[in-house]
Amino acid sequence: MTILTSRSARRLLIGVHYVGFTFFALFVSGFFSMRGNGWPAFVGDVLIFFGTGIWLLWISRNYKLDRVCLPRTTKLDERQVQVRARTLAASYFVVVGIFIALLFWTTAAKHLSFVRRPSGDDWSTIATLCLLLISFLPSAIVAWNEPDLPPSPEEPKETREQASPPLMRPFR
């Protein structure tokens, strides 16, 4: 697994992921709006949701965004525990924010004529998008926030010394 030490590279990767998720959700939305009713539509819906579920499962087992900045360790040290706690708290706030926004939209649509009421297809799109975004949220937050990493001890010595000065120096 490649560890991306540069924060800008990690942020670019996260941006690409999330833009991709949004396009995928829009594609699903288009699929729902074009399909008809009856058994073919039902089978199509089931395939879309099962396909998304299997895809997410595969990605979560093989490709974790948090590994681009935190090495796979069996035991987290004190800094990593702090990072995890902050990340989970931030994820919680984002999820609550999404739910409040949806609640606001449905309430506004109920009472205000110029606000469009969400249809069943809208909810399907929102559910797909939320599923994709929220699944990767903690990993994405860690990868987004972690500063540029110190070089790995497995890297060649010359690369390490170029990237970072030696630990102990007699004079500066």
Add this chain to the structure above:
Amino acid sequence: MSRQELALQVGVNYQTIGYLERGDYAPSLELAFRLSEVFGLPLEMIFSREPFEPLSLAHLRSNGATKP
């Protein structure tokens, strides 16, 4: 001593040692004491709330020089 060796001795990830060096992370008292034991130095010689004076200046001063 490499980061990896120091990290193993104090029981943290090597990246945490890197963040400590760069001042991106403030250690717990427990970790600070462990580092102090490894280096055999008092805490105030390893950590400070103010930036440390370069060793070259301290060396010159100890030799009686008034200016670096």
